[in-house]
Amino acid sequence: MARNKHPEQTVQRILDTASKLFLQKGYDKTTLQDIIDATKLSKGAIYHHFASKEAILIAVVDRMGDSNSAALAEVRDRPGLAGAEKLRELVRTSMRLSFQGKILHMLPFLIENPKFMALQMQSILNEAAPDYVLPILREGIADGSIRADYPEQLAEVLLLLSDLWLHPILRPSTPEQVRARCAFFNQFTKQYGFELLDDDIIDAMVEFCRT
């Protein structure tokens, strides 16, 4: 076959397969031949749609970002919620998504997949913080449910901590460790007038660690 009528499907095939492999084996250890075998496409096909292996990675990360940006934007723009409540909803949504394997911000590896992680971190600081968290913080400051002298910085730190430090996906953790981190995190945010982690999410995180 040549000249497929729906090349977009091919692109999606590549993206789907690659993201699965990157998450399973890590970016470095995933070879182009792996992707070729799994997609049943040829090298020519893949390099027709992507300029390089790294371009595939970037596309994968971008697509992940986009897929939950929608969810996050929905929370951000939901009316009738105080800033602090929105923020809690945001964290809930974000965590839930990542537990479902739809992994949004952070991913299973850190040592195993540093390149992936670095890209994610970049998108956290450059997009998620200013576009989703900061607006909510400002709302919360306006409606009095949040008090923060440095909202830009708080937005970054909140995301960094929740996605990179708190997230149980990143390192093997005992239930006690997870609970202690959550308690610390809640105490930390209380300084700014809100608490983000309720028992539901904490239990979900603990449960997630078992698997």
Add this chain to the structure above:
Amino acid sequence: MARNKHPEQTVQRILDTASKLFLQKGYDKTTLQDIIDATKLSKGAIYHHFASKEAILIAVVDRMGDSNSAALAEVRDRPGLAGAEKLRELVRTSMRLSFQGKILHMLPFLIENPKFMALQMQSILNEAAPDYVLPILREGIADGSIRADYPEQLAEVLLLLSDLWLHPILRPSTPEQVRARCAFFNQFTKQYGFELLDDDIIDAMVEFCRT
């Protein structure tokens, strides 16, 4: 020449050269041939002392860790200082060292050198936090200069924020951004009874950004 009488010098040559190259060009983009050319050694020599390219990286990171572990241990064991003061000294020392190019925890790249970064982060969480920061926190709690309900978690977060988020080495920053982050950080730590960044370090960080 064969059978050098001081093979340890050769190892150091390799380590010195490799760390320079890794920091300059990034780990991935540094080829073995680069190291061979710069050291004027042969492939055989390098693979005689190291099992793989990654082994060199790990050795480089370890040596960086060791070189300032001594400095940090000295601060930790210095008598006659309250916990909070020791912690401030620790941060000072740590920052100073990294400014001098002796780079201790974190390094210039994040996107450019993710593997390096991942290893550093690992050593932060596994070694620096429990071995250096935590003991000081406990001291501070005992002598009343620090109050923290979750010292283990606080130790991790302090290091993560100072080395990964605050450190101007990691991303290009304007003086205003640096100052805002420092102000936020100081306000954050005030919750626990101490402030870590004085005007001296902040100015040094701003100055560092210019270069």
Add this chain to the structure above:
DNA sequence: TAAAATAATACAGACCGTCGGTCTGTATCT
């Protein structure tokens, strides 16, 4: 306006250069 010519697209797969790593050889020291 329909057929023919032309161009562009969507692949297939042989091929290539580079890089990490191995292996054999050799000189020097213990």
Add this chain to the structure above:
DNA sequence: AGATACAGACCGACGGTCTGTATTATTTTA
């Protein structure tokens, strides 16, 4: 004589390129 400290030819794998080809889209021409 054996171990150590190299030297450097060699190898396989991998990312990337290049040429070829079938199919579709577009333009030209009768």
